[in-house]
Amino acid sequence: MAVKEMTSKELHARIDAGDSVFILDVRNPNDFEDWKIEGKTLRQVNIPYFDFLEEDEAVYNQLPKETEIVVVCAKGGSAQMVAEQLDEKGYSTSVLEGGMLSWSQFYHPVTVSTGEDMKLIQLNRLAKGCLSYMVISGGEALVVDANRHIEEYMALAKRENVKIAHIIDTHLHADHISGGAALAQETGATYYLSSSEMQGSTALPYEPLEQHETLKIGSVNAKVLAVPTPGHTPGSTSVLIDDRFLLSGDTIFVGGLGRPDLGGKAREWAQSLYDTVFKTVAALSDDVLVLPTHFADIKEINENGYVGATLGAIRASNEVMRNEDREAFTEKVAGASGATPPNFEEIVGINRGEIQVTAEQATDLEIGPNRCAVHHS
Incomplete structure (x- = not known):
């Protein structure tokens, strides 16, 4: 089953409502530190996309099983791949549609x-x-x-x-x-x-x-x-x-x-x-x-x-x-x-x-x- 997509508007509504939101940002660390999604109640972690290609199980230790994970990348492609990998391992996941590009155009x-x-x-x-x-x-x-x-x-x-x-x-x-x-x-x-x-x-x-x-x-x-x-x-x-x-x-x-x-x-x-x-x-x-x-x-x-x-x-x-x-x-x-x-x-x-x-x-x-x-x- 395909991983579901979440629009920027939907993500913001959840953050704004104070819902528990966990973001996995898979861009490189420099891009993440320079510019990231912010919210008063959200939790997030930055694990670069390439780390998920190494087949190292330790990379999953930072990720919650009990909470939906919203995977974010620059434009959506890399996030889709990571989300599918997480889905196979039993995590509840969704992908920010259009990635940070979409987020940058949300009003x-x-x-x-x-x-x-x-x-x-x-x-x-x-x-x-x-x-x-x-x-x-x-x-x-x-x-x-x-x-x-x-x-x-x-x-x-x-x-x-x-x-x-x-x-x-x-x-x-x-x-x-x-x-x-x-x-x-x-x-x-x-x-x-x-x-x-x-x-x-x-x-x-x-x-x-x-x-x-x-x-x-x-x-x-x-x-x-x-x-x-x-x-x-x-x-x-x-x-x-x-x-x-x-x-x-x-x-x-x-x-x-x-x-x-x-x-x-x-x-x-x-x-x-x-x-x-x-x-x-x-x-x-x-x-x-x-x-x-x-x-x-x-x-x-x-x-x-x-x-x-x-x-x-x-x-x-x-x-x-x-x-x-x-x-x-x-x-x-x-x-x-x-x-x-x-x-x-x-x-x-x-x-x-x-x-x-x-x-x-x-x-x-x-x-x-x-x-x-x-x-x-």
């Missing part, structure tokens, strides 16, 4: 807030730590920081019975390919991006975000901060919704601040980030809910199922958000950025419209975790 929408005039939904692309948003009001929708799988946003808009009217990228993304321009082309919506992010490129049609302090979505004004919030990039712009929700891009995370080094000007951009934190954002209330575009750890998903925290809580838990000494702030933020996102220069070129790639090439470029959500605690 989980969570409603952050709903009321008479406005609904705010966070779409969590768990494998990448990427977050995007749909703001709904009066039959219209604003999408912020869409990833490249635009069918996810179109399907959500259809379920919510709304028309996508506005699309914003808070900045030029470096770790994943934006779906903003493609989604705009498909839906007829207007695509907004700060013109300083494009560096004079005319390869991509967009509306300069800095020319639109306020956008109307149904009955709600999406208030773009009058002063941009640079630091992660020079044109980074946060979106203030209904004076209550700050869609902060990669400027402010639940665990800290955005990295300023991807343009090769870490100290200069860190100075801009200082001004953003202690001048622009300082004017916002502690009660404002910060909703970022990335997260670095599954623990950042709160008890309500979304990634977000009040500005007051972020200020209280991150010393760097309280350190008003400009030089000390600059040294700490500029010096703690870590490894750059893989392929980030090519991804930036794609997001500017200067490089064209196939869907298969795009998938290869994005494989792996995000590296934009560096924490400065």
